[in-house]
Amino acid sequence: MTFLGELLDFLQRQVLGMAWLNQLVGRGLAAAGLDPATRVGASVQFFIYDLIKISVLLCVLIFAVSYLQSYFPPERSRRILSRFRGLRANAVGALLGTVTPFCSCSSIPIFMGFSAAGLPLGVTFSFLISSPMVDLASLVLLASIFGFPTAFAYVILGLVIAVVGGTVIEKLRMESHVVQFAAPVVREAMAAGAVPGAGPEPAVEDGPELSRRERTDYAVQQTGETFVSVIPYILIGVGIGAVIHNWIPASWVETALGSNNPFGVIIATLLGVPMYADIFGTLPVAEALLGKGAQLGTILAFMMATTTLSLPSMIMLRRVISGRLLAVFIGICVVGIITVGYFFNLTQHLLI
Template identity: 55%
Template sequence: MYIIEQFFGFLNNQLLKMTWLYELVRLLVEKVFRLSIKERLGGSIHFFIYDTIKIFILLSVLIFIISYIQSYFPPERTKKILGNIKGIKGNILGALLGTITPFCSCSSIPIFIGFTAAGLPLGVTFSFLISSPLVDLGSLMILMSFFGIKIALAYVVVGLILAVIGGTLIDKLNMEKYVEGYVKEIEDVDVEVAELTREDRINYSKDQVKFIINKVWLYILIGVGIGATIHNWIPQSVIENVIGSKNPFAVLLATVVGIPMYADIFGTIPIAEALVGKGVQLGTVLSFMMAVTALSLPSIIMLSKVVKRKLLYVFVSIVSAGIIIIGYLFNLYSYVFM
């Protein structure tokens, strides 16, 4: 048993946490730049280089793997799968299918339109819409590399629960009439799904890596830059007073601050890492991450062109309330995960 634990510990440290990369960057900063990583400037440079390289390596590998899996579930096939399952089972399946789409919230909306036009239950499509940017296999692996398996799994589980509950509530409210008319009028063409060869799937996966990296690289750099600043330059006392445990409204504040931002989960993780390092409670950090990924302002603007105001308000209210409740619950029981 000890040997097995040591083996998996070695894999976790070398493949996910990339301790070898941490040491290489430390040597670069200390030997080449002649700065100590224990000082502000050296620590900031180390944080930025190490986290940036680490995220891009993990992201490239994981997007390739996820895209290869996703090649078996094109939108046409996904619509057929979801169309045959009703009720809560449909919401669960919609949320789970959202985990294999490595898209930001804005990229998920065109698929949401296609599902709605195909006549899928509105609740199922919203479960997909919530889950797709919030939770995916890539975020699970990257969260594991930064925070460990307990927190990573907890994030994924609560994200899926939020997606299922949110979709179910919207379904029970019978809000189909609040979808814009043109969406329902879109002709749904039942396209024959071509069977891809292994080479086709590999080429598709490579293209997805290039496409997604091109979309998110700037947000990752911004996120890592903010994380390095928080980690090395902002005093812990300031962080503690604003969104620390001393502030009972920290979860609300983190959620409100997160909504106007536009980034995917990969851009928020370095910020979350720095906040946790400064002693911010886990639930507050998770609320910030969820607000940024699930309720970014650009995605809400895009969604407003697809659904009427009442449905948009209901969607934002349900997801916001869910994020806030999750934040406070995790703050209350954070000792289980830390």
């Protein structure tokens, strides 16, 4: 057990956390005449280190996930989901969301295609919740900062929120709140080619099976396109993290988001809702907040709210569902996120 613990610690700190890179950046800045012990020097060190670390992890993970995603085009995903019913279908929908694009906005066109193909409402919403909140990348990236126990717990509880949310929405029988609003938008998206595979008569075949080279080319293309699209948010997130890490007094963070504030989880969730970022943009902020004394559950609630309920994605979603259903969706997610946040705060001493 000791060897396993040391191995996991090495993986978290040196492989995923790249502690060696932080030391290397610090030595490089010192050699250039900038003292990492000063606020300015520490801010520059944090910015360079986190930018490189997240960019490297981002590219590696997107390549791996995109390669896996090449086996699940929309039509194949629809056929897989159509084989299941009830709670199992919602669970499969949530699991399928873990191998889809990283931000909530990119998941909505797939959600539209699934809805147009006639999949149960609960399944489509389980997918829509889990896709931005829980993906394969989140497991690795969270482990690099919070450790493997926290990362596994985050993924499992995120899937629980997705399955429960989809089940509740399905029980409310609000199908009419999607169909009457989504139909014209889906047709427009299909005409523009934004919803591949969507339509009342989806193709039976996925097309010719891709070769290993074609899958690799696809993964490389997806890696480049995704990196270009998210790098602005990574830069903003790393910049905010550097400011929090070196310029914001720890007492301020502890007062607002620490254990002495019982409403810290609620505040963090409400702050995260109007923002727009994926997990890569929120990680440096989360890392800085943890170092300043914010509670684990409060930080994770902020990350969940930011990635799942971003304002741009809610605006897009409002075009394809009614305001009432959107309010139900947001309410379920907010309640689930707050509940998970308090759970992590109560178990923080066991996880990290």
